[in-house]
Amino acid sequence: MTIRSSALRASILITADELAERVRAGEPPTLLDVRWQLDRPDGRADYALGHIPGAVYADLESELTDHSITGRGRHPLPSGAALQAAARAWGVRSGVSIVLYDNWNRAGSARAWWVLRAAGIHDVRILDGGLSAWTASGRALDTGAVVSVPGDIVVEREDLYDGELATLTASEAGEVPERGVLIDARAPERFRGESEPLDPVAGHIPGARNVPSGSLLDERGFFRETAELEQRFAGAGISNAPVVGVYCGSGVTAAVDIAALAVLGIDAALFPGSWSQWSSDPALPVATGATESEATR
Incomplete structure (x- = not known):
């Protein structure tokens, strides 16, 4: 891994060891528990049963x-005003990093x-491996809810569809395959149109390439090494693509x-409305x- 790729990875992901060291050093980030699943969208009860100490x-x-x-x-996407109110309730403060x-x-x-960065909040990282990465080494969890001191963060972007990260409208997403690469992050069977458990029609946007989000993680839920990620995306033809867009469900x-x-x-630009x-x-x-990119999974 080159120095540049290592730095890029460290700007987006944080390890459980690094997080624990920051807490020990008295430099804890604002820690947010964002557990959510398609079949269990409200994670509050699970959060109360056990979360990383200090997480809101x-x-x-x-x-x-x-x-x-x-x-x-x-x-x-939420409005900037709504996100600012939520972030202040979470305890997000200017100048304090955030770990999710x-x-x-x-x-x-x-x-x-994505939402926080689109709103102009830059010092945000994802805990690589998620909650299980924290508990795998025997680190403790707290129970109950954490009530944070209200934060002071200011969100200046009111419309996150026109925020600091690129987005696509439906018409723009449909045009991406003509001049770049449009990636569909859903499971292969949904992409191929063999099943559709949530939306009214099965299939995908014409010209899209399938790179399922799950294929980018290893068996423990960590993002794959940089070389492996490059390989996963290679079949989609992203090298030298002037435009890359991504959608899912x-x-x-x-x-x-x-x-x-x-x-x-x-x-890469997000099509927020995606297939739905x-x-x-x-x-x-x-x-x-299928498309030829399916062979890369």
Whole structure:
């Protein structure tokens, strides 16, 4: 691993050992527990049963999503004002770094990482390996809820669809394959259109390449080494692509792919509405079947 790639990785991911050392040194970050799963979206009860000491629960469904927005998929982005209120309630303070973790496939922590960075909050990292990385070495968990001292963070970006990280509209996402690479981060069977448990139509955006978010993690839930990540994306043809876009079911697990691409030094745009928005519009085309990139998984 080169010095540059190592630095990129360290700017996005943090190890459990590094986190523990910062706590021991009296330099604890603001720690957010963002556990969320497709079949268990509310992680508050699990958080109360055991979380990293000092971690505050951040709810993906109510605080990192604005369900009052229609026509933009199942997980529309929150407004800047709403995110600022939530972040202050979590205890986020200017000049204090943030570490995010979850307990399922890095989906919740990656979503929070993307949203906070899009809002202009830069010192944010994902705990590599999630909660299990913390407990694997016998580190203790606390129970109950943590009530933090209110923070003072200021979010200047009101519209995160036009925030500091690039996003795509549905029409823009459909055009990406003509001039770059559009990555679908869902499971292969959903991409191919063999099954669709959540959205009205099965399939994928025409021209998209499938790089499932789960394939970017090893069997323990850690992001794969940089060389392996490069290999996983190679079949999608991202090298020298002028534009890279990413979508998933509803803009959550796509953030895992975007974080992995960031480790490689590649800035990718998110289609926040993702397949849940695309498939709800009968005027938009749908493709099924595999592409050559499927062989890279």
